[in-house]
Amino acid sequence: MPTETLYGAFVDATNPKAVKKLTQYKNRPFGKPYSVAVTTQKMAEKYVELNETAKNLYKTFLPGPMTIVSKGRHNVANGVESETGSLGIRIPDYKLVTDIVKKLGKPLTATSANASYKARPYKVLDILGNISEKQKKLIDLIIDSGELPHNEPSTVIDTILDASVVLRQGKIKLKGKNEVLSKSEENTQNIGKELWQKYEKYYGKRAIVFALEGPMGAGKTQFTKGLARAMGINDEVVSPTYNLEEEYDKGKLLHIDAWRMLSDSEFVELDFAKKITDKSIISIEWADKVSDEIRKYSEEAIVVWIKIIYLSRRSKTKKGGDNERLISWETI
């Protein structure tokens, strides 16, 4: 039947038999998830856990052509959620679909009516012309409303990564005695250099871990640049967000980034335990996301926790006030 974006194939998402039939029709591998259509945020919350990011998106963009992926509650039939248990929710801005969902009282799968890898269906013929007799027999009802306007498919937004951040904020409290103001990237690099000079005496005796916490763009990579330069490393220090870790100067400095990590276990999986040796120097960005794991090494390693916060413009007369950050640190 028609939707705001294209012709969709709909089954009761809570009915295992129906979902199996749909997978047969779509001719796609098991494990590829389906989005489901609901009518309200309240109904969505029966099937997924909504974090702040998701709630904001619901408020701002739904109903509308957007699929929002959240952690599923496993209240739909097997095969609807992804392998990792995530579920995409839609609240269509299309009365026919929402009326049926309301009447049924259950979510419908919201997937395009084409078989996998075939063209987007804007009219019924686009579907029937591209499927086998066997597939046709699986269809119970077609609602034909002519050719639909050629709208783009819905935008898919994955909010899962945000869940872990909220859970872990503010776990490490610093007393805030050691703090210094940074007004520029160079300043932040210099603080990296100074902290290296302060803790260098432990090098070769114990592992030294610089755990960095601070919002986007605060200067965590800049700090590590300064640290590396002070250590005599010539390699270019860059953000390790995608590679998760970078090694400089044949492993002299290890630079880890936990931004993309969903849980501590991903950090453990990097063989972190093996990397703690008397000679290791490690800088960890977004350390607050894996603080529990890092803390485990506070005995055998020198763990310097560094917090960077933006200062709001306190007074306009203060020079450079717009770019100020407060950097505090403490061994934990």
Place this chain on the structure above:
Amino acid sequence: MGNNIKILAIDTSCDETAAAVTEKNRVLSNIIWSQASMHAKWGGVYPSLAKRAHQERIDWVINKALGTSHQSLVTDVDAIAVTVGPGLAIALEVGINYAKELSKKYNKPLITVNHVEGHLLSPLTSSNTKDQRLKTNVFPSLAFVASGSTTQLILVKKIGDYKILATTVDDALGEALDKAARMLGLGYPGGAVLEKMARLAAKRARDGSPNSYPLPIPMMGKEDRLQFSYSGLKTAMYKLVESQKPLNSDEIENLSETFQDRAFQHAEKLIKKILNKYSIRELYFGGGVSANINLRKRIRKICKQNNIKLRLPYSKKLCTDNAVMIGVAAFYKFKRNIFLKPEQTVLVERFPRAKVDEKFPWE
């Protein structure tokens, strides 16, 4: 075998487990196991237990690549290719060990490939045998490789002879786009969503409601340094977003457009700088960000103004990480006789910080 060699290529450099079979520069199969296959068109994905995930999937992915290409056995291909860097060490290791084993077990030559060279050469991939891409390319060319982990402008003197002219000193372009999306509450990975939002804002602007936010173009006036830098723009964006919260949908779209515009203008300026300095004949554009329509348009315009040819991967599936590009890069290396015999593969090891203009120690 001659020049029509068939290669089984493997890439496990970061999140995706990928395998492909190629013949010369032609795709026979392209298998990518990615958790984000449903949710994101390009950009990074969750690391999700990188090493174990690769180990669990690699058998399936390789068998599928062989099956789909109608070369059902490893004995049906002529060589094995594998990415040895740059990338995540523990992830790279999985593909390398597997490739070494195959090389020894089936007595096939092993070709080691740099992941960035794969992206660089991905525009030379073809979907059919009649494709003329191989015969028409001229040098020197400029390659722009932009992904979640790489942002480089590379001088291509000829295939296999490169010089990195510009690289990022902090964030990669794809990473910056993903992070901007995250700041706007658009989830992760959000680069593709950001693009869509920007498109809506651009459409509104054409209809008469232009938007303007005070975001800087990175490294303005410092283009001579030939450095990409996205950290300053990221900081400015963070502060702007915080000061404007809560955002409505128009504002989110407008901010997406402004951020993209500044990030792309920075790249345009560096490309123009290099085109003025070197006599470049063609421009290659690869990596996940090369799927972005707006950036393609901007680069196409520069190419037109400079009367040079733009080469793009023929499918968006070749922009993001894949093993086809590894097979294609390996084909060119094989032609230049750069490969290892099975008994030499013991020399091969992971190279997490490999640079595209440096040889591997065993070559």
